[in-house]
Structures are given as C-alpha cells and as structure tokens.
Amino acid sequence: MTSATDDATGPVLAADGTPLKRSLNRALRRQKLRALMLVAPLLLFILITFILPIGDMLFRSVENQIVSETLPRTVVALEDWDETTGELPDEAVFAAFHEDMVIAADQKLHTRLGSRLNYEVSGMSSLFRKTGRRVDRMDTDQPFRDQFIDVDKDWGDVETWSAIKLFSPEYTPGYFLNSVDRTLTPDGIEKRPEDQRIYVSLFWRTMVLSFTITFSCLLLGYPVAFLLSNLPLRSSNLLMILVLLPFWTSLLVRTSAWKVLLQDQGVINNTLVAIGILSDDGRLALINNATGTIIAMTHILLPFMILPLFSVMKTIPPSYVRAAKSLGATDWTAFWRVYFPQTVPGIGAGAILVFILAIGYYITPELVGGTSGIFISNRIAYHISSSLNWGLAAALGSTLLALVLVLYWLYDKIVGIDNVKLG
Amino acid sequence: MTLKKIMIGTASCVALTAGAASATDMTIVSWGGAYSASQQAAYHDPYMEANPDVNIINDESSAEAVAKLRAMNEAGNITWDVVDVVASDAIRLCDEGLALEIDADTQLAPAPDGTSASEDFGDLLVSDCFIPQIVYSTTFGYRTDMVGDTPPTTVCDVFDTETYPGKRSLEKRPINNLEWALLCDGVAKEDVYDVLETEEGQAQAFAKLDTIKDDVIWWSAGAETPQLLADGEVVMGSTYNGRLFALIEEQKQPVAMLWDAQVFDLDGWIIPAGLPEDRQQAALDYIYFATDTQRLADQAKYISYGPARASSAPLVGQHAELGIDMAPHMPTDPENAKNTFLYNYEWWADYRDDLDAKFQAWLAQ
C-alpha cells in the first residue's frame, strides 16, 4: 500500500474517484465499526448482568453510609469532639444523639446500626437495642448525658463514642481489615483478639487444600494423560470417554456419589470392614473433614488436569524419546531429561486451571467438608445468608477475586486465554 | 438435529410451562421436611380447597429468611407472602421493620368460646409481628443400640465421651449449645444467662464445648440429625422433637428421646412488611384461617409439636396415620417436661451478634 501512495504520479484512485488510501481507511473503519456493532450487544449484556454485580460487591466492601444516615446529627456534633482528651463528648452531642435515636427507633433503624458497629466493637449490638427500647421515655428537660449513662454505663465510656466517630465516614476500610483479622481503632490498625482471628488461617487453609488437590490431580492425571497420548487412536478414544463422562456429569451427582461412598457406614468403610481390613470400631473418618474435601474435589477436578496434559503430550513427537534411547539413555533418563520437560507447559496449564477452580469451590466442601474441610467461599456464603454481615462477605469475596485474577493473569501468560479448549 | 428444531422445541417448552401458572400464587416459606408436610396437610390443602383461586408455593428457605427478606426489602420487591420463622428471627425482623405488625385481637380468629386471640395465645406473643403457631423443643435423641446397657439419662451425658463414645451432632450456632455447656459445667439453671453475659462465663461455656469438639458433627438443617441417627453416623444428636418423633414412630428407627433439659422454643408466622395491598390482604386472610383453634390442633395430628393456642390443647387427638395418641409425644407433656429450660428471647436478641461471631471463630479454630 505504501508503495502505491509513494507513486510520483499522484495518489492511486479507487473506482469511484476517491484516493485509494482514504477509501481503504474508510473501509477499515467500517469494518471495525461493524465488528464492534456485533460485539456491542453481548458486551452490554455482560456488563449489566455480570460486571456491574461484581462492581457492586466491591462497592459494598467499603460502603458505610449507615452510620451517617442513621445518626446524621450525632456525626456532625462529634466532629468537634477530641477523643484524645479522654473526656466524654459534651451535652450537645448527647442531645443530638437523643434526637437521632428517637427517629431511628421510630423507623426501626437502630438495631441494624448496632449490628454494624458490633462487627468492630463487640457489645454495640446489645447497647443499641437496649437504648432504643428506652430512648422514647427519656426526659427532654434533663441533661441527656446522665440519662444515657443510666441506660447503660457504656455510654459513659470514651471508647464507645470514639468508635462511633471512627466509623462515621461514608467509606471505610473496616471490612477489609476484618477480612484479614485486623480492626480499625483510634490508635491505628490493630490485630483482633486472638479468639476472633479466623480469616488469615482460613485463607491459608483454602490455599493449602487447593494446593493439595492440585497436586493429587497432577499425580493421578499425569500417568493417565501419558497412557492416553501413547495408545493407538481407537483405544485412546475409548478410554477418553472414561475421562469425559465424569467431566460431563453433574457436580451434584458426583458429590452425592462421594457422600454415599465416604460415610462411616458408607460403601468404602463397609467393604473394608467386611473383608476384615478394618475393625468395626476402627472405621475411617473420610467425610465431614478435610480428607473428604480432598478426595471428592480431586475426583471432580481431575478431568481439568488430564485434558490440558493430554493435548500437550499429544504434540510431543515419539521420535525424541527414541532418539534419546538410541543414543544410550536409559528409560528413566529418556523420560526425565527429554520427555518430561516438554510436558511442563501442560502441567502449568492444568495446575493453574485446577487451582483456580479449586480455590473458589463452595458446594462440595459444604457437603463433605464438615468444619475442617471448608473454604473461604463457605464463609462468604455464611456471611451473606446467616450472619448478614454483607460488607465482610463482600470484602472476603473481593480478596478472593483479586487472588483469582492474579492466577488468571498467570494462566493467560502461560497458556493464553484464546487457547482454552473445551471437551 | 438442526438448530431450528432445537429452537422450536425450546420455544414450545417455554410456552407450555408459562401457561400453567394462572391462579394467584402465594409463596409460603417454611422449613421443609416433615414440618412442611404437616403444614401442607393441616393448613395449605384445606385453605386451597376453600380458595380454589389460590395456589400455594412452598419455599424451604426459613433458615435464610432474615437475609432474603432484607435483600427483598432493599429492592422493594417482596416475593414472599407468609414466612414461618422461629421467635428470635421474628423479633429481629420486627426490630428491623421487615415484618408487618399484627393486632392479634382484630386480625386473628378468637377462640371458639369467644376468648380473644391475645388471651388465647397469652405469653407466647413475644413480638408485635409474630403469630405463634407451635411450641417445640430442641432436645436429644440417641441410638438405643449404640449406648450399651446404660442409656443416657441427662443432657450432660452428651459431654461424656468416655461412657458414650462416638460422634454427636449439635446445631451449628451458639444458642442452646452454650446453655447446655454451662448447665453441665455446674452452673445453676437460673444463673445461666447471668454467667453467659460475662467474658469469663462465655469462656467457660466454650471450654466445656472444647471437650467434645472433635466428636461433634455440626448441623444446620433440622433433618440432618435424624438422618445421621438413622445411618448410625452419630450416637446422639440434638434436633427438634418433632423430627425425632417422625424418626422413632413413623420410620421405626432404634432411637429414643432424651427429654432432659429440652429447650422450649416458639415457631410461627410473620408477614413481610411492604407487600402490595392485595397480597397483604391475602396473606392476612391465610393467617386468620391457618391460626384458628381447630387448624392449630389439626397440625398436631401430623407432627408432635404443641399448638400455641391454649384453646387448641384439648382438641389434640391421634396421629392421622399411626392412630397413636399424640399427647405423650408433646414436649409439654408433664412426663417429658420434668426438666426443661426456658430460652430467653430478649437476652439472645441482645447478644446474638456477639456470640454468633465468637462461636463461629471458635468453630474455625
């Protein structure tokens, strides 16, 4: 094209008389536009149904309007209060607080605020509930400070007020700090009391279990992929069905199967007792613990390891190993020095895929994991549906998401998203 | 198989199923299992017979009712019409303005003898939003074939892993478990909540639970313990007394009740706040029907929970299928209620957030 425009006789013209360059550019632009038009509906669809929800979750993890919305006057009045003096806020703050609480109790907002503050300072929930019951009956002519302290002595505690002040901004890092067992205090970020630290160890456990599962998948998947890629096409196709059938079978079917197999009175234990390997009292604890999670999830994720390994092994020419052997290498050396290094990309692809899938699992750990075999996902679900600490659920989810995205990025670097194959 | 055929097939499938839902749907949320079945027989079926245009849909989401109602409230789109919750959840929902306040005397049926509903329900109206339905208890059942010659007699045998080796199942929440732990650690019944209010008391309760932590399977749905008992996975476990009744009397499993220190609790209805006028009216109409004296007594034919109305008690008869007298299976029967524990609603409403967090942290350690 450049040679055409460089022509000394002037620009080359298209059939309709416009310069060819411009005509080509226009065609290219139109092509781009058409491509975008085709993609746009789906992009919009995904944005609304998927990306916005994820964004909303990120937003919930820092959102904290509840304090300033429920106690607007108190929050303003507290701005002038200096908690470092160690003195209680003045009567104006208590009066503002009374006014806010009367409205909040009337609209039934105070218990939710109490629950919110309880995530940071224990005891807040009961304090707000108690106060809400009595705030209506307070004497508006008397000083409010003494009346509040009369309801609960915690209102005479500087810490209560500094906690309210600390969490009055509309956005807070509080949930993220909670998700790593830290808490925000007037003196800075501190570790939570020992008996309330669970998330760092839970993240750690999720990683360790996912890693164990990935490793078992590799251990079991490698020989199978090796066999499949070295068998004649007809028999490998047949055996491939044994890999693909579990892959296509419903997750719940496979989990039910493991529940049936692993129970104390289940098929495995009964068989072992029947043939005399185990005594009736010595039944193996295979379910409702980490063992159950590892066994069931290794089974569920194994096809995701075998398939990428297989597709890589398939491309390795058998002549390489033969050449090594003819040059005097033993079977082991030929495998380890020549064959194995060529399968590393497959191992990388399979391992990252399995790890990404494992780390976010919810259903299987919930059903067979008991308390020691559960993942961070199970806590997220607990906080959404039981404890109602949605901010913390969102913060835990965002942290997990960040972890997965890093792995995804790695996967993209190693394998490339475009090379994802199915079936 | 061409795409066209698939699409036609899909379209007709959707059209078929869409046409089926024409009657007014009323979504009633409950606990599932035998309990929902008893409500179906005692309330839903007769109600649908009397109101052919109403189609009742059962939802088994009562365990997550508070979360889901909060989500619906946020969206301003309430998809549930009547929700069966335990009293403590009802208090919480009422506190947060998520449940409709009910005036018992004008919106509920009086007793047949004319006694007002508020008098008939009495103390059981623990919240303005709560319409009590049953008195149930959380208690233990044990495998008779797995405890040797000395069956357990007190709740403290749950903590005795020497005499009764094997797993036990407990509910995955602090309520009841902390009380039992303290009772079995030498705290007098009347002091339990005072002790539990202090840091030391809580630590004491958790320390007691620590002694059996490795032997516990934690349940979150009421049907789990009966299943675990039936499979022989646990030697004893806590659950609702009605579930154990079904296991023992209907499924004839080798299980017996340990009524000791059973904890009385209430279960009943709430109507979500913010329903459109017509649906709210329909829900109120259902509630009026389903909580009258006769219906409450009818439910006891199918499940061994005590009706919440005083006037229903004399009407409790025999089991609908088994034909056995239901009275001896009620938690309130004097023989069963020799040693009971009263669950303090107000206290738990205040301290639930705190202790839930601590309990979950303890579980995870």
Place this chain on the structure above:
Amino acid sequence: MALPSYASTGQRIWYYGFRTICALIFLFLIGPILIIIPLSFNAQDFFTFTPEMLRLDPAGYSLKHYEDFFTNPDWQRPLRNSFMIAPMATLLSVGFGTLAAIGLSQSHVPFRGAIMAILISPMIVPLIISAAGMFFFYSRIGLQGTYWGVVLAHAALGIPFVIITVTATLVGFDKSLTRAAANLGAGPVRTFFKVQMPLILPGVISGGLFAFITSFDEVVVVLFVGSAGQKTLPWQMFTGLREQISPTILAVATILVAISVLLLTTLELLRRRSERLRGMSPG
C-alpha cells in the same frame, strides 16, 4: 506403546505395573459414578448394598425411587423449573454469543484482548463471587428471586462457553468463501445464512450444549439469586443432600448420568461432522 518382544524383565514389570496404576485411576474416575446406578434401584431406603442386593435377589431391587422422582411434586416442580430456565438462558447465550464471536473473529477489532477478557470472565470468576455480586446487585434492581434474574445470571455464565466454541470454529473458517459469495452477488445477510452459518453451526450447537449444561447443573448462583419459584433440580438435590439424603437423589443422579452420556455422544458426533465439513472446504 506395545511391549517389544525384546523387553527386559524390569521393563515388563514396569509395563504391567504402569497399566495397573492407570486402571486404578480410571476406576477412581468412573467408579463413583457407576456405583450410584445399582444403589438407585435399592428396595430399602439405605445408601449401602443390602445383603439381598449382593445376592442379586430381585426382591432387593425396585424402581420405587424412580417412581418417587416422577410422582413427587418436590422433584417434579424443580425439574420443570430447570427446563424453563436452562433453554431460555441457552437461547440468550447462543444469540448474543454467536453474534459477538463473529464480530471478534473479524480481522480488525479494536481492544480485542480487553473485550475477550471481559466476555470470558464469568467462567474464571469463582461462582460464589458471581453469586454474591449478583445477589447484592439483583437485590438492588429487584431481579433477586425472579425467573428473569436466574435466566440472566445463567445466560451470563454460559456465554464464555459459546464464545470459545464458536470462535474456535471461526478460526478455521476460510474467508474466501464469504468473498466468493459476495462476488457472486449475495448480500451480507444471505452470505451469513447460506455460507457462514452452516459451517459454524456445529460450533454454535456445541456452545449451546455447554451453555445448557452450565445452567442445568448450576446450583450456587441460583441458590442466591433465585427463590422457591425458581428452585431447580440441582438446588433440590443440594437441599436433599444437606438435609435428608433420600435414595431418590440417586435415582435422579442416574437419570442425569444418562443425560450426560447422551450429551457426550451428541458432542462427539458434532465434532466429527465439523471436521468432515472443514475437510471438504477448499484451502
């Protein structure tokens, strides 16, 4: 990798040892799925083989769990819901997905990498996070607990599969075919339906099958986004597994395995057809 006649004893041991190990791994893969099939015909409400079953006594077997599945509304309603949700979600994924895949496979697409990453993301993000996000967001806009909420959520989850399979067929697509069609006077629409569509159809259908099975099997998202009116088959199984494992679950599981076998066969036939078609195309 047949054993040569000159193999040493060590090689023989290794050869048979390796095959035994592989056989055991295959057993691990397929065994759990196979074991539920006989158990689903158990005449008792147990999860283990009864003595009658082991003796192959016909009295130990029955179809009662299948009967329960086909007559009990607790199972039939979820089955119906699954068949209402999955096809609609598939339709949406396939419609939007195919269009976008065609757009993406054109030679000049701005921000191709970024767009691709966004479109594939529902497959990568852990389900619990998608479920949490959708629960929060759909609550805000009133889609939580509605039929369309579940359908939209499932369609989003199925889209990556459609994109991947359809782009895969388009990669091997010979552009000179469309050019030839245009040259012979066909408009873009006609070219699409007469030339492009038949060739990418296998990819579209297998993408559709993936999308269908994604929705049909999905439980985490529907658990949070749906409510009783949308209870699907996997949801009912989940509830059943967590609360009361009745052997009916095993009957359902067996039926689902049969469906999987059917799907697997369809996919394999499609793959062969696609290869044959492309083998015929010039270039």
